[in-house]
Amino acid sequence: MSPTSSDPALSADAITGRLRAAGCVFAEEEALLLIESASSPDALRAMVSERVAGVPLEHVVGWAEFCGLRIAIDPGVFVPRRRSELLARRAAELCRPGGTTPRKPPHGLAGQASVVIDLACGSGAIGAAIATLAADVELHAADIDPAAVACARRNLAPVGGQVYAGDLYEPLPGRLRGRVSVIAANVPYVPTEAVTLMPPEARVYEPLVALDGGPDGLDVLRRAAVGAAAWLMPGGHLLIETASGQAEIAAAAFAAAGLAATVARDEELGATVVIGRR
Numbered sequence: 001m002s003p004t005s006s007d008p009a010l011s012a013d014a015i016t017g018r019l020r021a022a023g024c025v026f027a028e029e030e031a032l033l034l035i036e037s038a039s040s041p042d043a044l045r046a047m048v049s050e051r052v053a054g055v056p057l058e059h060v061v062g063w064a065e066f067c068g069l070r071i072a073i074d075p076g077v078f079v080p081r082r083r084s085e086l087l088a089r090r091a092a093e094l095c096r097p098g099g100t101t102p103r104k105p106p107h108g109l110a111g112q113a114s115v116v117i118d119l120a121c122g123s124g125a126i127g128a129a130i131a132t133l134a135a136d137v138e139l140h141a142a143d144i145d146p147a148a149v150a151c152a153r154r155n156l157a158p159v160g161g162q163v164y165a166g167d168l169y170e171p172l173p174g175r176l177r178g179r180v181s182v183i184a185a186n187v188p189y190v191p192t193e194a195v196t197l198m199p200p201e202a203r204v205y206e207p208l209v210a211l212d213g214g215p216d217g218l219d220v221l222r223r224a225a226v227g228a229a230a231w232l233m234p235g236g237h238l239l240i241e242t243a244s245g246q247a248e249i250a251a252a253a254f255a256a257a258g259l260a261a262t263v264a265r266d267e268e269l270g271a272t273v274v275i276g277r278r
């Protein structure tokens with residue numbers, strides 16, 4: 001906040017105390033972030049009240065950090081998680097067949113951009129990261145939730161991404177069939193019964209459609225795997241984040257859909273990604 005306030009309730013110490021009492025673990029850091037982000041003392045007061053009431057910090061300040069990028073987050077849109085950086089980074093590596101080392105593209109595609117789909121894109125954080133990490137990407141993204149689509153359009157416009165509204169692959173332009181290098185998907189994967197056990201920040205402030213993956217959490221993943229082969233080019237990859245304990249069943253679903261599956265894990269991030277190659 002540029003204009004300093006004489007209100008002692010708006011000092012960093014006072015805000016830290018209120019946030020700590022409300023159960024915020026990183027109260028000190030959050031207080032500084034709120035002070036920095038607020039445009040006026042009134043705005044700061046409102047932001048502190050929202051945070052104390054349990055609104056996720058990213059919804060209060062309007063952005064989240066992901067792979068070093070600042071991603072705009074609208075109210076009601078899923079907040080990208082740090083663990084999904086594994087998915088984004090692996091996807092970026094696979095944009096060029098052969099990984100991060102540039103190599104001669106197959107099928108006379110020299111000079112053509114890799115077509116990437118951020119499926120179930122939410123804010124578009126994963127697509128934005130891929131387009132930033134991998135050179136020469138033609139990015140398309142889709143989500144079923146209109147709020148997510150609007151948010152992703154804002155985040156992906158600077159990298160030239162196109163965003164579509166609808167169920168999984170249904171809204172994508174037909175000309176992409178058989179031409180896609182990478183489909184990166186963080187679809188909902190919480191088992192229905194476990195949604196009520198999630199922290200209120202997710203359960204209350206993120207839409208159910210972003211969380212609930214059906215009885216075993218893998219309903220949307222199975223549909224995404226079945227649909228992938230029609231869109232991937234030969235040698236193209238589908239990457240989907242799962243919970244650690246879901247990876248084996250998810251990999252079997254990939255194999256049943258005709259994809260050769262491997263599992264990538266990052267213990268530090270607590271991340272698991274199933275990777276299938278067509």
Ligand SMILES: C[S@@+](CC[C@H](N)C(=O)[O-])C[C@H]1O[C@@H](n2cnc3c(N)ncnc32)[C@H](O)[C@@H]1O
Nearest residue numbers: 078080120121122143144145167168186188210
């Ligand atoms: C866990 S959130 C992930 C969002 C984003 N990929 C990220 O990592 O920040 C899941 C997203 O899937 C979307 N979604 C759920 N079912 C879908 C479907 N059938 N088709 C397209 N998107 C869907 C939700 O709207 C939500 O934005």
